[in-house]
Amino acid sequence: MRFSLMRFTPLIVCALMIAGCSSSILRSASSQIIAKDRDFIVLHVGNEDARSLARRYLGDKKHYWVIEDANQATPIKAGREIVIPLRTTNPTGIEFSGYQTVPILCYHRFGQRSDRMEVTPEQFREQMEYLKNKDYRVIPLKDLLGFLKGERQLPKRAVVLTIDDGHRSIYKEAFPILKEYGYPATVFVYSDYMNNGGLKTSELTAMKKSGLISIQPHSKTHSNLTVQQAGESRSKYQRRVRQEISIPNDRLTQYLGERPRFYAYPFGDSNDLVIEELQANGIQLGLTVQRQSNAAFTYPYLLHRTMIFGDRDMQAFKKSLVTFKAFRQ
Known part of the structure; x- marks a missing residue:
């Protein structure tokens, strides 16, 4: 599952742009949802790792790789804005390249x-x-x-x-x-x-x-x-x-x-x-x-x-x- 901004809904794109430029979202112990639709969550990460986030938002910590694969260029650590896919988008793994x-x-x-x-x-x-x-x-x-x-x-x-x-x-x-x-x-x-x-x-x-x-x-x-x-x-x-x-x-x-x-x-x-x-x-x-x-x-x-x-x-x-x-x- 390889993500780019072009594949996100307008809500998600706007949330990422706002989060990237704003300092109003402060670092905290718990993660904060910036935006959400039926396909994605945009999240400001608190003091949590991919496994705890997967348990909370995907229902199983074993699905931590879904979050890591979707954010290859962004480490999953406090203070970062990440995307959490909520449903499968490419189960066959076939891409343009x-x-x-x-x-x-x-x-x-x-x-x-x-x-x-x-x-x-x-x-x-x-x-x-x-x-x-x-x-x-x-x-x-x-x-x-x-x-x-x-x-x-x-x-x-x-x-x-x-x-x-x-x-x-x-x-x-x-x-x-x-x-x-x-x-x-x-x-x-x-x-x-x-x-x-x-x-x-x-x-x-x-x-x-x-x-x-x-x-x-x-x-x-x-x-x-x-x-x-x-x-x-x-x-x-x-x-x-x-x-x-x-x-x-x-x-x-x-x-x-x-x-x-x-x-x-x-x-x-x-x-x-x-x-x-x-x-x-x-x-x-x-x-x-x-x-x-x-x-x-x-x-x-x-x-x-x-x-x-x-x-x-x-x-x-x-x-x-x-x-x-x-x-x-």
Whole structure:
């Protein structure tokens, strides 16, 4: 949501001009409304921050980013005049110059080897600290669904975290760091690995109860769903695909008491048959591992994700955080 004076109503524009030239509005402990219409509030900020203002005027302190995004050139601090949008104006993030994109980062294992598929806890903490220091907003995957439907506005620098397979290092190494930063993430598990070398039911339950972690399916056996195996008839292939989707869905529902809505394809591969089975099972989003960020018009069953590898440096991590794509001139 990028604002300019040209988009404000005449009431708001006049209020900003008057507030900018007048000394009659004195600094106080509480914020003062200068002007208001159905779309915006113009506010003289008292001793409050964006979170307290969001709680008061938007009904939820978690919407603080709406105020910060609308006032990028104006710090939210005492004595400043700011604009508070009261309703969504651009849920798809499409603008004259380009469009918003949301990167989905994909991790696998955590440990001390720092090889291609294993990220060290130190690397992971450094990456989470970078997101915090650079004002990226880590959002749950479920928020992306509303963005793709054109119903939900997201922070300009929104990022989604996902972790595949269900290795126990997720609980031991990544989960404590995510709790420390308060960052939500989606863990995709293949059900044959649960309680069988991978995450235990008790660990899955503990992560879900934290309110930060969503547990979603990554197939039953982690076999490639787009490859018809040697000697496998078409009917057997179709039955295998159906089981690779329905069985983990049923198991996660049994263990966690909630029907899955998202699915990460093994090896990131999908086809029409797999997508049809997802839809038949009530799955709303399908995730690949194609390196690219996601615009509001991205096909929900072929969402892009960027793999985060342990043998890459911070520069590679920074390049994965593409949150706006300009139209070509």
